[in-house]
Amino acid sequence: MTDLSGAHPEIALEGGRKARKNLTRSRIWFSVGVLVLVFAVICGRLIQLGIERPADPEYLRANSELTLARPALVDRNGEPLALDIEAPSLYAEPKNIIDIDEAVEKLHSVLPQLSTDFLRQRLDGDEGFVWLERELSPAMQEKVLQLGLPGVDFVNETKRYYPGGSDASHLLGTVNIDNQGISGIERYLDRKVLNTDAERPDQVQLSIDLRVQHALHAELEDSMTRYQAIAAAGVLINVKTGEVMGLVSLPDFDPNEPATALEEGRINRITAGTFELGSTFKTVTFAGALDSGAVHITDRFDATHGVRFGRFVIDDFHGQHRVLSVPEIFKYSSNVGTIHLMQAWGKDNYRAFLHRMGFDEPLPIELPETKRSTIPSDFSEIVAATASFGHGISVTPLHMASAIAAFVNDGVYLPATLFPRSTEEAAEIGRHVISPEASALVRYLLRLNAMEGTATHMNRIADGYLPGGKTGTAEKVENGRYVSNKNFNAFAAAFPLDNPQYALVVVIDEPKRENPQSGDTAGWNAGEVAGRIIKRVAPMLGIAPEFDESVDQSLVPAVLR
Numbered sequence: 001m002t003d004l005s006g007a008h009p010e011i012a013l014e015g016g017r018k019a020r021k022n023l024t025r026s027r028i029w030f031s032v033g034v035l036v037l038v039f040a041v042i043c044g045r046l047i048q049l050g051i052e053r054p055a056d057p058e059y060l061r062a063n064s065e066l067t068l069a070r071p072a073l074v075d076r077n078g079e080p081l082a083l084d085i086e087a088p089s090l091y092a093e094p095k096n097i098i099d100i101d102e103a104v105e106k107l108h109s110v111l112p113q114l115s116t117d118f119l120r121q122r123l124d125g126d127e128g129f130v131w132l133e134r135e136l137s138p139a140m141q142e143k144v145l146q147l148g149l150p151g152v153d154f155v156n157e158t159k160r161y162y163p164g165g166s167d168a169s170h171l172l173g174t175v176n177i178d179n180q181g182i183s184g185i186e187r188y189l190d191r192k193v194l195n196t197d198a199e200r201p202d203q204v205q206l207s208i209d210l211r212v213q214h215a216l217h218a219e220l221e222d223s224m225t226r227y228q229a230i231a232a233a234g235v236l237i238n239v240k241t242g243e244v245m246g247l248v249s250l251p252d253f254d255p256n257e258p259a260t261a262l263e264e265g266r267i268n269r270i271t272a273g274t275f276e277l278g279s280t281f282k283t284v285t286f287a288g289a290l291d292s293g294a295v296h297i298t299d300r301f302d303a304t305h306g307v308r309f310g311r312f313v314i315d316d317f318h319g320q321h322r323v324l325s326v327p328e329i330f331k332y333s334s335n336v337g338t339i340h341l342m343q344a345w346g347k348d349n350y351r352a353f354l355h356r357m358g359f360d361e362p363l364p365i366e367l368p369e370t371k372r373s374t375i376p377s378d379f380s381e382i383v384a385a386t387a388s389f390g391h392g393i394s395v396t397p398l399h400m401a402s403a404i405a406a407f408v409n410d411g412v413y414l415p416a417t418l419f420p421r422s423t424e425e426a427a428e429i430g431r432h433v434i435s436p437e438a439s440a441l442v443r444y445l446l447r448l449n450a451m452e453g454t455a456t457h458m459n460r461i462a463d464g465y466l467p468g469g470k471t472g473t474a475e476k477v478e479n480g481r482y483v484s485n486k487n488f489n490a491f492a493a494a495f496p497l498d499n500p501q502y503a504l505v506v507v508i509d510e511p512k513r514e515n516p517q518s519g520d521t522a523g524w525n526a527g528e529v530a531g532r533i534i535k536r537v538a539p540m541l542g543i544a545p546e547f548d549e550s551v552d553q554s555l556v557p558a559v560l561r
Helices: 009-051 057-062 100-110 116-123 138-145 184-194 210-226 258-262 278-292 326-331 335-345 347-356 381-388 397-408 423-429 436-452 456-461 526-537 549-555
Strands: 072-074 080-092 130-133 152-161 203-205 231-238 244-250 300-302 307-309 312-314 323-325 468-478 481-495 502-509
Touching: 080 138, 100 116, 100 138, 116 130, 138 152, 210 231, 210 244, 210 526, 231 397, 231 526, 278 326, 278 335, 278 347, 278 381, 278 397, 278 436, 278 468, 278 481, 300 326, 300 335, 307 335, 307 381, 312 335, 312 381, 323 326, 326 335, 326 436, 335 347, 335 381, 347 381, 397 436, 397 481, 397 502, 436 456, 436 468, 436 481, 436 549, 456 526, 468 526, 481 526, 502 526
Parallel strands: 072 203
Antiparallel strands: 072 080, 080 130, 080 152, 231 244, 231 502, 300 323, 307 312, 468 481, 481 502
């Protein structure tokens, strides 16, 4: 037998080397394969996480079209009223939270408004996305980032900002946390402008003048303090176009803090409140009666005694107790004379005129916060009589402002608007509610009352701007009864009456005497506030003072000169 082991030892060595080499190569390829597989799994998971979108409805809501930028709101001169800014919002991914207790403790330390129970409930789960706090300040964002918590991060959201604060809050309205309009013009935009397939505008211009708005707000705010009133409101309208130049209702709220709108008394009294506006409503009665031809400016009515309706007698508060001319009835604010004037016209004609003026129709204004005026369905003789001087009939101040604007604008009624409207556009939609001749008579009566009647306080303050107006003092109703020591006072005005441009209505709720020498009727408060507003805004609106007495004489009807 031949021994081969010693004969060729190199052959055996070479074979062993090849076997070990093959084994090593196999192990390497196996390891590479495992690494590739692990890497593929990791990449796949990363890709999955990258494209995954949690189904949490809040997340979906935050990333829906509702968070698209809203158009900026600007006044008639391009001044900003509302605009979008970016605000950081804090969210968490609970499945990526490593230590829930640590996260809860640290987050609560910098965000104490978030309770530990709330944070634990939000973080203890496997959701991919949960909101923790929306719209934080940059400083607060920095504090949270310094905590270095995994699974917690920020996303920039669109937040609405109102530079003027509360100045135009009831007019502009506000938005919710998702940047959706919930009141005012903001709500209107969502309904009529943004909720369409049309391209969203970058900005929307409103009719108001920010200077006028600020002045109106400041004077009404002053009146709340001066007369210790519980509320005050005012609206200024361009009589040639129907554009609202300013609208304020106090108490108001800060639209940058929407929750403040829920506080008691924060309603828009100009459009969403109906009130008995007292003798300001006599302007409506006189305008309709003079327009009808049933009553003439030269007529006279017996106001010697009160008017009886069954067991009720209606009399004047400070009556002259004599025969009065039509101008005297107006400047003395005679209830008795006004009733006789209305009766000469006819109660059915009076009721039809109220309809013509739109008092029983919804307000034609873009704001969602509106209220229909209250006109008794049973328009009996006594109801018509009391309504003729503003008793027992409740209307919105904006209804009254639109009526006054029409009465001094050659009788052309224009629906009020919060958007720019040219005189050409106004001419297309305006409608005559009284004749130009009747309009001239109303202008005369309003100016006469400013010079000789119940509006002299207003005229003294706004001297030179040829204002005219009518006071209204109404007892408030509580529990179905009139309360003699609580008034709701109003003043309806227009200026300048040689060429009317603007109508103004001011209301003050429960004013007190400014001092022992003053009174608490409308001429002492609402009238004076109107005078201060006119004096302040007239120069802004390009109206120069006029002191030529011949201008006043030109307003007097020829038959009375």
